[in-house]
Amino acid sequence: MPAPLPKCPRCDQEWVRAYRFKDDGAAFSLCAECDSLWWQQEALEIAAARFLDDVVAERLGDCNPWSTRVWADVIEPVNECR
Numbered sequence: 462m463p464a465p466l467p468k469c470p471r472c473d474q475e476w477v478r479a480y481r482f483k484d485d486g487a488a489f490s491l492c493a494e495c496d497s498l499w500w501q502q503e504a505l506e507i508a509a510a511r512f513l514d515d516v517v518a519e520r521l522g523d524c525n526p527w528s529t530r531v532w533a534d535v536i537e538p539v540n541e542c543r
């Protein structure tokens with residue numbers, strides 16, 4: 462049995478799931494409800510949480526990354542069942 466997904470500590474509404482950036486495969490955990498992001502090696506704590514928008518804007522050098530993109534252009538979920 463796989464380990465149960467952790468609940469998001471920030472919003473307590475959604476499970477934190479594994480994602481990666483499509484360009485370089487950098488792995489992170491994301492809550493799709495409140496857009497909290499944690500890098501793979503970080504503890505899932507509110508104090509360590511980043512926002513997906515901030516991380517994407519920084520990576521792409523675009524302060525408004527979603528004006529011309531959608532999530533699927535930039536990130537993809539990691540299929541845990543594969």
Ligand SMILES: [Zn+2]
Nearest residue numbers: 469472492495
């Ligand atoms: Zn959340």
